[in-house]
Amino acid sequence: MAKARQLGWKSKLVHSAAKAPDGFSSLITPVYRGSTTLFKDAASVGDTWRQDEAAYTYGLYGTPTTLELAARIAELEGATHTFLAPGGQAALALVNLAFLGPGDHVLIPESIYGPHRLVGEGLLRKFGIEVEYYDPLIGEGIAGLLRDNTRVIWCESPGSVTMEVQDLPAIARAAGGRDITIAIDNTYSAGVMFDAFRHGAHVTLQALTKYLGGHSDILMGSISVRDEARYARIGEMHQMLGMAVSPDDCSLVLRGLQTLGVRLERLEASCLTIAKWLEQRPEIARVLHPALPSSPGHATWKRDFTGSASVFSIVFKDGYAEKDLLGFIDALTLFRIGYSWGGVTSLAVPYFHVQRQHRAYGSRLVRLNIGLEEVEDLLADLEHALETLPKAL
Known part of the structure; x- marks a missing residue:
């Protein structure tokens, strides 16, 4: 019987017999990377x-x-x-x-x-x-x-x-x-x-x-x-x-799924506190947050949804120019300027001239995402930025 050939070291780099011991158990799903998937035999090959x-x-x-x-x-x-x-x-x-x-x-x-x-x-x-x-x-x-x-x-x-x-x-x-x-x-x-x-x-x-x-x-x-x-x-x-x-x-x-429940609870509570506070501000004409009665479709939200999330929009009163609202956003320090939402950081973005035939708000719309910062800090940041707006309208 012919002696089994020993692989050269370069082949061993590709076809190694070394394996980690069995028995490892973790709370975390392993990251399996791979393009080629191996089949048990040629007859099993299929795409x-x-x-x-x-x-x-x-x-x-x-x-x-x-x-x-x-x-x-x-x-x-x-x-x-x-x-x-x-x-x-x-x-x-x-x-x-x-x-x-x-x-x-x-x-x-x-x-x-x-x-x-x-x-x-x-x-x-x-x-x-x-x-x-x-x-x-x-x-x-x-x-x-x-x-x-x-x-x-x-x-x-x-x-x-x-x-x-x-x-x-x-x-x-x-x-x-x-x-x-x-x-x-x-x-x-x-x-x-x-x-x-x-x-x-x-x-x-x-x-x-x-x-x-x-x-x-x-x-x-x-x-x-x-x-x-x-x-x-x-x-x-x-x-x-x-x-x-x-x-x-x-x-x-x-990983994100593991904390989704606690994040959504915190984001909802913080967002509602801030949205209700903004409703009382003299600079704001309307707060577009589904959990507020003044928001379009609120009755449907109340009927069909079990909660609200972190993103909403504010409509400023007539009289402010686009440059005023851009200045308001630039004056924010904890709210960063950027698209997307749902993360841990509060965000603010202007939405001027959004394409709408119904409920158009012109150049008065700013969208906010509330993050995981302390609510009191975010309210102070918003108050400071609102005070930079022109007073005489």
Whole structure:
């Protein structure tokens, strides 16, 4: 019998027999990186995104780290399947491309996330898809906008910047019995303060960049579904677009999930305190926070939501110029200037001339995100900045 050949040292670098001992147990999900997935034999080789059929075929479709995160999001949202995408905007584009084709009609609330409007104008129209924007407070009135070629109704509740809370059950009733997918950007609720599936959605989406990540250090999106047909449509498009996510980033979202409950409680309490304080300020005409009775769609929020979050907008009174409000933001010290929300740091961003036919606020709108700083410190920061505004109006 021939003596087994000893591998050369360069081969041992690739094919090592050395292994760590078994028995390690940790509270933390391991980070599994990998593009190539190994099969047990040649007959098992196959390229499928369906993890329910073959758990691992290629790193593009997930590692144990990414699939655990997807499963945990599905569990929280009451979905059967969740897909991950490189960002919230990528997730929005994926859903649109999965359910829309040339000649189809899509309804999008005018209060949609700004980059989603870019997808509608710059991508969907290019592919011959009819894009129509509607009043987010339309409710059952959306029946009047439905066409034979309507294939998707988008919702975002509360809406971006102007914070309208949509009556999703009414919209679902109006679209009932038709071949229409109702998709909702449910980022504001972190997937836990509003049960989108129970209220009529077929597809839910989150920017995990926000509350689930929680620390302003990752970009990721999720798409969750319940029914097999839509699972297949999204999975096939996910594969074709190659929307892989980093297992390292997934590990950060898994970390964020552990503190999501306590963060949301603290953010809600701080945000409400500040929003109510701002309602009493003479410089402010209106506070757009869903938990306040004066905010559009408040009754629907009270009926359907179990809590509120950290982001809201303030409308300044007539008479202030754009430069005055820019000066107000620049005078803030704890509130940093930057997009996104849901992290630990308070933020302020101007939103002048937001595209709205309904409830337009001109150059008077500033959006705030409340972080984990002490409420008293944030109130003092806001008071100081408000006092820099011109007094005679």
